[in-house]
Amino acid sequence: MSILFVLIPLAVLMFAVALAAFFWAVGHDQFDDLETPGVRVLFDDAEVAPPREAGSGATRA
Amino acid sequence: MAETASAAPAAVCFHCALPIPAGADLHATIGGTRRAMCCPGCVAVAEIIAASGLDAYYRFRELPAGTPEEPTPARAAELARYDHPALQRTFVRTGPDGLQRCTLSVDGIRCGACVWLIEEALRRRPGIRDVAVNAASARAEIAWDAETIRLGAILEELARLGYTARPYRPDWEEAARHAEFRAALWRLGLAGLGAMQVMMYAVALYAGALEGMADVYRDLLRWVSGIVAAPVVVIAGRPFFANAWRDLRQGRIGMDGPVALAIGLTFAASLVASRLGGGEVYFESVCMFVFLLTLGRFIEMRTRHRAATTVERALRRPPACATRLTAEGGEELVGVYELAVGDRVLVKPGESIPADGRVIDGEGWVDEAMLTGEHWPRAKRRGAPVIGGTQNGESPLTVEIERVGADTALAAVVRLVDVAGRARPRLARVADRVAQVFVPRVAVVAGLAALAWLFVEPARAPWIALAVLVVSCPCALSLATPVALTAASGTLVRTGLLATREHVLEGLGKTTHVVFDKTGTLTEGRVRLVRAVPVGTAGVDACLAIARALEAGSSHPIAAAFARGPLPARDPRPRVEHATAVAGHGLDAVVDGVPHRLGVPEWAAALAPGADATPPADGGSWVLLATADGPRCWFELDDELRAEAPAAVAALGALGIEVQIVSGDAAPVVTRLARGLGVAAAVGRATPESKLEHVRRLQEAGAVVLMVGDGVNDAPGLGGAAVAIAMGGGTDLARTQADAVLLREDLRAIPAAVRLARRTRRVIGENLAWAIAYNAVAVPLAALGLVPPYWAAIGMSASSLVVVANAWKLARTPREVTA
Numbered sequence: 004m005s006i007l008f009v010l011i012p013l014a015v016l017m018f019a020v021a022l023a024a025f026f027w028a029v030g031h032d033q034f035d036d037l038e039t040p041g042v043r044v045l046f047d048d049a050e051v052a053p054p055r056e057a058g059s060g061a062t063r064a
Numbered sequence: 065m066a067e068t069a070s071a072a073p074a075a076v077c078f079h080c081a082l083p084i085p086a087g088a089d090l091h092a093t094i095g096g097t098r099r100a101m102c103c104p105g106c107v108a109v110a111e112i113i114a115a116s117g118l119d120a121y122y123r124f125r126e127l128p129a130g131t132p133e134e135p136t137p138a139r140a141a142e143l144a145r146y147d148h149p150a151l152q153r154t155f156v157r158t159g160p161d162g163l164q165r166c167t168l169s170v171d172g173i174r175c176g177a178c179v180w181l182i183e184e185a186l187r188r189r190p191g192i193r194d195v196a197v198n199a200a201s202a203r204a205e206i207a208w209d210a211e212t213i214r215l216g217a218i219l220e221e222l223a224r225l226g227y228t229a230r231p232y233r234p235d236w237e238e239a240a241r242h243a244e245f246r247a248a249l250w251r252l253g254l255a256g257l258g259a260m261q262v263m264m265y266a267v268a269l270y271a272g273a274l275e276g277m278a279d280v281y282r283d284l285l286r287w288v289s290g291i292v293a294a295p296v297v298v299i300a301g302r303p304f305f306a307n308a309w310r311d312l313r314q315g316r317i318g319m320d321g322p323v324a325l326a327i328g329l330t331f332a333a334s335l336v337a338s339r340l341g342g343g344e345v346y347f348e349s350v351c352m353f354v355f356l357l358t359l360g361r362f363i364e365m366r367t368r369h370r371a372a373t374t375v376e377r378a379l380r381r382p383p384a385c386a387t388r389l390t391a392e393g394g395e396e397l398v399g400v401y402e403l404a405v406g407d408r409v410l411v412k413p414g415e416s417i418p419a420d421g422r423v424i425d426g427e428g429w430v431d432e433a434m435l436t437g438e439h440w441p442r443a444k445r446r447g448a449p450v451i452g453g454t455q456n457g458e459s460p461l462t463v464e465i466e467r468v469g470a471d472t473a474l475a476a477v478v479r480l481v482d483v484a485g486r487a488r489p490r491l492a493r494v495a496d497r498v499a500q501v502f503v504p505r506v507a508v509v510a511g512l513a514a515l516a517w518l519f520v521e522p523a524r525a526p527w528i529a530l531a532v533l534v535v536s537c538p539c540a541l542s543l544a545t546p547v548a549l550t551a552a553s554g555t556l557v558r559t560g561l562l563a564t565r566e567h568v569l570e571g572l573g574k575t576t577h578v579v580f581d582k583t584g585t586l587t588e589g590r591v592r593l594v595r596a597v598p599v600g601t602a603g604v605d606a607c608l609a610i611a612r613a614l615e616a617g618s619s620h621p622i623a624a625a626f627a628r629g630p631l632p633a634r635d636p637r638p639r640v641e642h643a644t645a646v647a648g649h650g651l652d653a654v655v656d657g658v659p660h661r662l663g664v665p666e667w668a669a670a671l672a673p674g675a676d677a678t679p680p681a682d683g684g685s686w687v688l689l690a691t692a693d694g695p696r697c698w699f700e701l702d703d704e705l706r707a708e709a710p711a712a713v714a715a716l717g718a719l720g721i722e723v724q725i726v727s728g729d730a731a732p733v734v735t736r737l738a739r740g741l742g743v744a745a746a747v748g749r750a751t752p753e754s755k756l757e758h759v760r761r762l763q764e765a766g767a768v769v770l771m772v773g774d775g776v777n778d779a780p781g782l783g784g785a786a787v788a789i790a791m792g793g794g795t796d797l798a799r800t801q802a803d804a805v806l807l808r809e810d811l812r813a814i815p816a817a818v819r820l821a822r823r824t825r826r827v828i829g830e831n832l833a834w835a836i837a838y839n840a841v842a843v844p845l846a847a848l849g850l851v852p853p854y855w856a857a858i859g860m861s862a863s864s865l866v867v868v869a870n871a872w873k874l875a876r877t878p879r880e881v882t883a
Contacts, residue, residue, distance in 0.1 A: 004278075004281065007281060007284065011284060011285070012288070014261070014264075015261075015288060015291065015292060018257065018258075018261050018292060021257055022254060022257060025250075025253045025254075025257065026250060026253075029246055029249050029250045029253065030246070034249055035198070035200065035201070036198045036199060036200040036201065037200065038175070038176055038199045038200060039176055039179050039197065039198060039199040039200070041176070042124070042175075042176025042179065042180070042199075043176070043179065043180070
């Protein structure tokens with residue numbers, strides 16, 4: 004059980020690292036816009052249908 | 065990704081998902097499929113999206129688009145103004161690379177697909193180098209090459225896609241909000257992570273307490289818990305201590321006093337217990353406590369910030385400009401604040417008149433509805449007074465300024481608005497009152513329990529007091545209202561009502577009277593042809609065709625009414641010659657060789673001496689088409705009632721709310737409209753003062769008044785009403801005075817919002833009842849010493865979760881609104 008004396012401080016250390024990461028994220032405006040970046044990933048790959056190509060779009064939705 | 069339109073393809077617009085009005089036959093072909101549309105605006109936007117090959121937007125989007133504003137000359141003129149260098153200096157930055165950069169505030173962004181649509185469409189325009197849209201703040205950063213493209217053209221492109229964009233300048237208030245948001249998020253994260261961590265150690269401690277555990281491990285876990293809990297209490301809990309201290313110095317005990325006391329005492333006692341190795345530790349409860357309270361505050365802050373942003377967006381328009389005529393005969397663009405008495409300004413078609421003055425050249429029509437409530441534009445000739453803020457019709461006017469700044473009629477109304485706002489009834493929040501009473505009482509109970517236990521078993525007394533403090537937990541109370549209000553305001557926006565102040569839901573739920581403005585609120589605020597009554601043998605279609613041909617060349621608002629009417633099939637079209645507009649009277653022309661007059665009855669009938677100029681029916685506004693042989697046809701024109709107005713008024717009546725109409729328009733017009741809607745109380749010829757007076761009288765008699773309006777003349781009434789709603793297309797002054805804005809101008813959102821507000825009140829009531837009932841059970845048990853620390857922690861968290869889950873019911877959109 005004496006391993007606890009190593010493991011628990013280790014857990015506290017990880018807690019500190021998580022906090023530091025969170026602090027960095029808040030400081031770098033990572034939480035300012037939670038929607039757009041998520042959707043933007045999808046758009047980059049999506050092909051843009053050329054004009055007047057029948058049946059390419061809305062029917063599938 | 066559900067497509068709203070595919071569920072009921074015939075009934076709603078594919079673009080904006082609004083119901084398609086009966087008789088409309090509008091379509092756009094998107095991705096090869098013909099889709100039904102509700103209005104020409106939607107068709108135009110949808111066709112542009114499809115023609116640009118951007119119809120993937122319709123696949124990506126999660127919410128239907130907003131109904132685009134109809135393009136008007138006024139709007140085009142406004143957009144083109146942003147190209148003026150004097151104006152651009154205030155918001156455009158020139159980068160070292162020679163590119164122009166600015167931030168746009170974009171209305172109409174609903175979801176990520178809008179971001180994609182805007183970015184794709186703009187990137188294809190030559191000259192635009194960079195676009196970055198932020199959906200959360202509804203802002204777009206753009207960089208463009210001034211050699212290739214004008215800013216006005218960029219804004220026009222956005223308008224064509226259905227988004228209204230205006231340059232935006234961030235200010236210190238926004239920076240302060242951002243800093244507050246960061247600090248709050250940081251505290252919330254710290255408290256959340258800390259609470260999870262400490263709770264984990266606590267589970268080990270609970271297990272140890274039940275199964276037996278060596279003291280050395282127990283002490284290790286306790287100390288580690290304490291170390292993790294310390295920053296949570298000191299940093300995340302700081303606002304509670306700061307507020308409590310501030311209240312204390314002012315000699316009162318606020319909501320945060322007992323909270324700070326509970327946090328401080330529990331943490332200190334747990335430290336002492338860890339040091340002495342006995343008693344109980346409550347580190348996990350303290351952390352949970354701080355976390356849940358911080359969460360409640362965080363939600364409240366978000367709601368407050370959103371409200372502030374909305375108000376600012378409505379308030380902060382770019383500086384208004386005027387075209388001043390110089391002594392040399394040139395024109396210069398100046399800010400309205402630079403105008404002086406005696407200046408001559410040119411007011412172009414569709415522009416607002418910059419200040420009070422007198423027409424010195426030109427003649428035309430000025431729409432004064434926003435100030436007077438009259439639905440009929442006023443004829444203005446040389447020498448006629450004009451009021452600043454009213455809208456010019458379709459011909460240019462030269463105006464000599466007579467009053468500026470604080471002397472103008474508009475400024476007088478603004479002053480009245482300020483007075484009204486100060487006397488506004490305050491709706492106290494039930495939850496705050498309950499918490500204020502409840503929290504100190506728990507503290508007293510804890511003290512009494514400790515005192516009692518001093519006689520029974522002195523060693524346990526402090527721990528019992530702590531257990532009472534912890535288990536009672538004002539978290540549920542402090543979460544009860546903000547969570548319910550936040551969930552409900554989200555739903556409110558989906559029904560079409562954007563709350564800009566916090567007390568809207570509270571007020572809507574208590575509303576007993578609704579006072580409507582008429583022009584622009586219950587009605588569309590534009591003239592429509594109601595019916596044509598031919599005289600003698602004249603055919604309706606023939607007369608209508610002549611009238612339309614006559615009006616075709618006119619810019620008068622009546623002309624638009626004729627143009628919108630049903631089209632009679634008639635060939636060939638009447639030939640119009642020598643058409644002259646006689647201001648204040650009507651049109652004089654030769655149609656197919658016969659002299660005709662169309663306009664004010666007496667004037668038109670004068671073409672045939674001795675002819676009868678009495679309209680066929682009372683009320684309404686009649687114009688007469690006449691020849692030298694006498695009257696040929698009567699046309700009744702009226703301001704069009706909004707299609708959904710009768711349903712909205714009936715729904716409000718069904719909710720037990722009294723509906724009244726107070727309008728600046730002529731009394732007979734108002735009475736007739738009120739009778740048609742089944743509204744008993746209607747007041748005509750109301751001035752801004754008398755509107756406010758009316759609202760006040762009702763409120764003095766104990767009514768909770770909800771006022772709905774759109775014009776400058778409604779602003780004092782809006783400012784004085786307990787709850788005020790402005791139409792989305794209303795004047796700035798009305799919108800800034802209102803607590804909520806009717807986004808899609810669908811009046812049915814009002815009864816829906818009242819129902820939602822009543823449900824919200826019920827949920828808040830349930831939440832408070834639950835929190836109190838829970839405490840009624842838990843506090844006595846804790847006082848009797850029957851609650852071990854883990855039950856205190858579980859009970860506290862569970863009671864908060866129940867409150868949140870209950871409030872979440874409000875996030876669901878009620879069926880009757882979406883349908």
